[in-house]
Amino acid sequence: MARPTTVPRSDVLLTVMGAPYENDLLTSVLRLSQAMLEGGATVQIWACGYATMLTQRGLGDSKPRNLAAWEVDHPSTSLLVREMLLAFPDRLRWYACRFCSDDRGAVDHIPEVPVRAPARFAEHVAAADKTLYLGVM
């Protein structure tokens, strides 16, 4: 018998397998999430692989300065994820895979992002009506 889960139910689970900084996968993940959330859905995101780098506290709130546009602020991915979580309380959740985080030294996530052991991934799948896998490792 399956053990009880503490993972909140969601309409959709997005499992981000592909790496950022390689193509526009992350842009698609965030825009897709935003569209579903604006439509009233509940969404959880499980960040695997190098997607675990996106929510590191060490990124701060801003990217490094642009020498060609010194006064323009460029938000970090950590800040963008935190802002999305704040904009959709209780309807968006972002989790980071512990193995992938440890494997990359990405061990200091922002406090809004819980770290989950890969053994619990099945619970997250079970808590979602639909699961989408995005990208490959």
Add this chain to the structure above:
Amino acid sequence: MTVAEEGRRALAIVERAYRGAVETQFSDGLYCAYLFHRHLGGLDVLLRGPAVGYAVRAARTPVPRLGKRELTTVNTPGDGLNVLLEAGVGVWIEEQDLRAYGPDAESGLLPGVRTVPAGAMAARWPGYRAVFYL
């Protein structure tokens, strides 16, 4: 660097059209070219393959909304090329790949970008102090 190499430009070949719009924003390959131009004492950029699209005017895409924020700082390669051109970087584009990009590609080419026959840039390599992919 030898004395003979001083004052000579480097050539960066950009082939891979790549954005990573949200996470990369300004810090893409073209920004790296801007830094190399400043720090290596001069740079030319050759756009080939899918990267020719960087130099072709395109319709503005909608600004992504993330949470309550309109993210206006996603990267736009055309703007990145304009920064390079204003800084004195020579921007070249291979004609064959430009034609392959689309029938309107040549008429939509950004001002200041110069075209070159496919493979012709290789004949100029000896004039550069370094040639590398970016």
